[in-house]
Amino acid sequence: MIELETVSLRRGEALVLDRLDLTLPERRIGVIGANGSGKSSFARLLNGLLVPTEGRVRIAGLDTAVEGKAVRRRVGFVFQNPDNQIVYPTVGEDVAFGLKARNVAKGEIAARVSATLARHGLAGFEDRLVHELSGGERQMVALAGVLVSEPDLLVLDEPTTLLDLRNTRRIIEAVEASERTVVLVTHDLDLLAGFERVLCFEGGRLAADGPPAETIARYRALAA
Numbered sequence: 001m002i003e004l005e006t007v008s009l010r011r012g013e014a015l016v017l018d019r020l021d022l023t024l025p026e027r028r029i030g031v032i033g034a035n036g037s038g039k040s041s042f043a044r045l046l047n048g049l050l051v052p053t054e055g056r057v058r059i060a061g062l063d064t065a066v067e068g069k070a071v072r073r074r075v076g077f078v079f080q081n082p083d084n085q086i087v088y089p090t091v092g093e094d095v096a097f098g099l100k101a102r103n104v105a106k107g108e109i110a111a112r113v114s115a116t117l118a119r120h121g122l123a124g125f126e127d128r129l130v131h132e133l134s135g136g137e138r139q140m141v142a143l144a145g146v147l148v149s150e151p152d153l154l155v156l157d158e159p160t161t162l163l164d165l166r167n168t169r170r171i172i173e174a175v176e177a178s179e180r181t182v183v184l185v186t187h188d189l190d191l192l193a194g195f196e197r198v199l200c201f202e203g204g205r206l207a208a209d210g211p212p213a214e215t216i217a218r219y220r221a222l223a224a
């Protein structure tokens, strides 16, 4: 469960999010809106990467400003640009990183890493050098590195920008297969079919909040 209590966020001089009150018990939550409307900032609040200037964000009851570390263990975050989150030179080391940090046994780590890679079109990629992969392959490595730890909440910030149709489909399948809560920020409105709730941001406030068809219609009207 995600809760925002009168949350405002300033970045530099700008008021980027303006007094948001939201309770999100749904498991499939989409986030859309114009460039610069505050979507990524909202997403970053959910794992404590950013903390509110005013108000409170709670994830499963944990205040992100107070219990950031506990929040980050529960929230997997996939950035738009995979280079922001891949830290190790090889695919296998990078995907194993989150499991090592959780003290998972060595044998189990290897099995989970190879199963997760295979599920994401990267079978046998363990020893490949990350910097020699294509942009889309790196995006899938970043996704695998988050999914391997089975986070309670998965936040995806425009994850399909670099991806071809097959890998976009894999992302949709990963979202559909996940029993966890998923928050997906996207400009690709087709990805949101089947979502329970979609939020549309406009100038740091919510311009619409409801089922996909309604929110998307409002977004189209705003852009017209």
Ligand SMILES: Nc1ncnc2c1ncn2[C@@H]1O[C@H](COP(=O)(O)OP(=O)(O)OP(=O)(O)O)[C@@H](O)[C@H]1O
Pocket: 011, 012, 013, 014, 016, 033, 034, 035, 036, 037, 038, 039, 040, 041, 042
């Ligand atoms: N570090 C920062 N310092 C100052 N302003 C920032 C900073 N980061 C973002 N902003 C501003 O905050 C506003 C919201 O940015 P944000 O990245 O949340 O938008 P977005 O809806 O995700 O946009 P896009 O669709 O282009 O990714 C923008 O006006 C942006 O210029």
